[in-house]
Amino acid sequence: MTLMTKFLGAAAGIALSAGAAFADPALIFDLGGKFDKSFNEAAFNGAQRWAEETGGSFLEIELQSEAQREQALRRFAEAGANPVITTGFAFADPVSVVAPDYPDTKFINIDGWMPEVPANVQLIGFQEHQGSYLVGMMAAMASKTGTVGFIGGMDIPLIRHFGCGFAQGVKAVNPDAKVIANMTGTTPTAWNDPVKGSELTKAQISQGADVVYAAAGGTGVGVLQTAADEGILSIGVDSNQNHLHSGKVLTSMLKRVDVAVYDSMTAGAAMETGGFTTLGLAEEGVGYALDEHNAALVSADMKAAVDAAREKIIAGDLEVVAYYANDSCPVLDF
Amino acid sequence: MDYMTLLQVLDTTVRLAIPLLLACLAGLFSERAGIFDIGLEGKMLAAAFLSAAVAATSGSVWVGLLAGIGASVALSLIHGLASITFRGNQLISGVAINFLAAGMTVLIAQSWFQQGGRTPSLTGAARFNPLTLPFADSISEVPVIGPAYSELISGHALVVYIAFAIVPLSWWVLYRTRFGLRLRAVGENPAAVDTAGISVVGLRYAAVIICGVLCGIAGAYLSTALQAGFIKDMSAGRGFIALAALIFAKWRPWHAMYACLLFGLFQALELRPDIIERLIGIRVQSQLLSALPYIMTVVILAGLGGKAIPPRAGGEPYVKER
Structure with a gap:
């Protein structure tokens, strides 16, 4: 049964990816929700900035339950989206399961960790x-x-x-x-x-x-x-x-999740994959905020x-x- | 543990028990009339959203409260329509209401306010602010009673006092009025009520509407008193804990209050692992405390500590014999 779905999924993936040369990137938000004023919203802002600057468009979905993870990944991969960006550590497992079935699609996961990173997966972490x-x-x-x-x-x-x-x-x-x-x-x-x-x-x-x-x-x-x-x-x-x-x-x-998403979308299908990227203070991936609202406190x-x-x-x-x-x-x- | 810490824990207990208590009493009325309601969670959520949304636009928490009650009663009526008029499955209708509320609140909030499924932050008169009861400041110096009065009894939102007043009121309505007798009878043996020439459908609709009103107050308390605005899924399973409390209380109003205060105490203690560690000397996982309400409900359901018998006609649509 599992083998069967894998074959079917792979076949569909190949069939669809052929027609999607100019693929749109896709972004999957974790359960916290797209507008959590925090992590997922930062990801959305990065994608939005990319869309405004390049005039491109991206696919997105907000998860409602744990069970949707793998389904959403397959759906986007089969629709020809490239790269498929996921936010949240909980996506690491589904991505490692799904990625080998769609070798032509790049998968990017922010915050996740997996022992062996498949060739078409890139993990982005923050310090x-x-x-x-x-x-x-x-x-x-x-x-x-x-x-x-x-x-x-x-x-x-x-x-x-x-x-x-x-x-x-x-x-x-x-x-x-x-x-x-x-x-x-x-x-x-x-x-x-x-x-x-x-x-x-x-x-x-x-x-x-x-x-x-x-x-x-x-x-x-x-x-x-x-x-x-x-x-x-x-x-x-x-x-x-x-x-x-x-x-x-x-x-x-x-935590500049927006920068990570923006850079990934800019790189698009040419994104280098197969390893870890770590963004720390040096890369300005993390930092502290100073603006007019807290100037008097600092x-x-x-x-x-x-x-x-x-x-x-x-x-x-x-x-x-x-x-x-x-x-x-x-x-x-x- | 010193006295002030004890008072602070009890203070938290009261705040956390109130949404449970209101939802539990709501379920009590509905289930006593023979309508199982697992949609308490959804109704609370819908009320939390609409009361915050209307309070934010009108600037008055009272208008918000009315709107919240309205939203909750509307969902109750949908439940009533499905399970009383059309004799559908009450559990399925309840589940549907939970899903409906979870989706619609975020969708409407996003379309009205464009703040990502939230309502704007409420300030001033758009919120239930803490009330200071008379003499709270002047007697706070009196030993033992003073701090208890000013810390624990005074300083809550008005809804808290209303909720506690609803407990004896519910008892009186259910056990000392003709309406209450009929309401309980319709949950035990609707055919007998029908034979007496009283409308089963009418009584059951009255029960689900009361349920809607109480859930509405519970939801408004969440978003306009405890918080200053609506956030998606903010009811966070409290409707289900209220159902557990209802079973734990064996469908009785005073016991519902004790059960909710007990469950509230567990939630309050979960926030202060340091106190438990000092009291019993070992570190208790906070997960154990958050699971306790459910564990205790299962124990009660298993027949330990007295049998919990639900209203006999509960869950069954009433079909008149022809």
Whole structure:
């Protein structure tokens, strides 16, 4: 049965790809949803920028359930889309299953990891721990109580990776600082539960936190809202979220998913595949946001210290430990 | 654990229990009349969306609340039409309502506001702001009672007090009025009610409308009191936990309140792993706490701790003998 579908799928793929010489790229958004004001929205913005600049068009789909992953990949591959870009770590497995059936289609996955990368797959990753380290430093400098909070979305290694970098940044500035880390949940609903995000924020405030960093997709909207209501500072993630509560969001940890998507679409079918691309501080793949909404919150000292750390990390003089290195964090217990 | 921490946990418990309580009472009315309703989740979601959307455009949370109730009652009527008038399967109709709400809310929100399936952030009078009860500030210095009054009892949104008032009201309506007796009878033996010359269809429609109103308040509380706007799927399974609480409470109003407060306490404790660790000395996985409501419901359903018997005519469309 599986073999049969594979043959049929492959046959259909060959038949269709022949007629799709000038293929449109396709973009598949993960369960957080296209407009999560965060990760997926950044991907969409990158695609939108590409479409506006080149006048091209792209195919897109927003997933509604886990079961649709493989189906959506096959649908786009068979429709002749090239490259097929997927956002989110959860796409790694379906991509590794589907990619060998469509050797002429390039698959790109952002955030995923697979032990062996097929020849037509490219994985793009970000050094989130480096960006999180910088905002962690800022949090520690802005905190008056010496306690800061981290609120993650779904409890997965990637989100721990964010939290771990953040905690290292905090400890670098103030070794006595306390970092409270909470995860919203263990299922995908954890990305869209702002009510729980709010309550976690209140719980952290009652433990003394006065700066909270949310890496939680749509749940983060609740975190930022409550932080603003309760008069503490918050830190956004992925997209620049400073404008959501002007003057109350300390900064945002930028993850330039938009750049990754834009570059992939620009490269198009000629994209080099078969390996990993890692975007860190040096490539401006991650960073912190500074604009008119948080200018008053970021002091000159703060900026100087963070920029100095940034230079050191790029030069290799300062190493931020990745959670993935041995699946644990030296300064934070999850 | 010191006293203030205890109060903070209980405070969180109350906030998290309220949407469960309202949805649970909604389900209580519907199921007592013999209409199973697994569409509580969808109705809450639709109400959360429309109340936030209307509150954002009108600037008044009260207009928003009415709109939210309207959305929820409209979905209730669809459920009623399918399962009472056309005698369809109540479970399937409920599932359909959940899907309908999940899709339509985001679609309409995107077309109205172009903010990616969200509503604009609400501020000021467009939100239910916390109420400070009289003397809350002046007696907060009194030991024990003072902080309990000012932290725990005072400082909630108006909806919270309304929800607690609905509990005795529901009990009174169900057990002390003629309407309540008939409503319960129609869920146990509709043929007997029909023989007495009372409209089964009318009573069941009344029940689903009450269910819609209560779900509407629950949804509005989510988006205009706990949050400042609608976000897709923000009900996050609370309608299903409310159903579990309903079974746990064996379809009784006071017990529904206890069950919802208990489930709310689990959710509140899940947010404070540090407290549990200090209390019992070991680290408990937060997943265990979030699964507890379901585990306890299964235990109750298995017949431990007394039998849970649903209304006898529940789930069956009533067909008049000819």
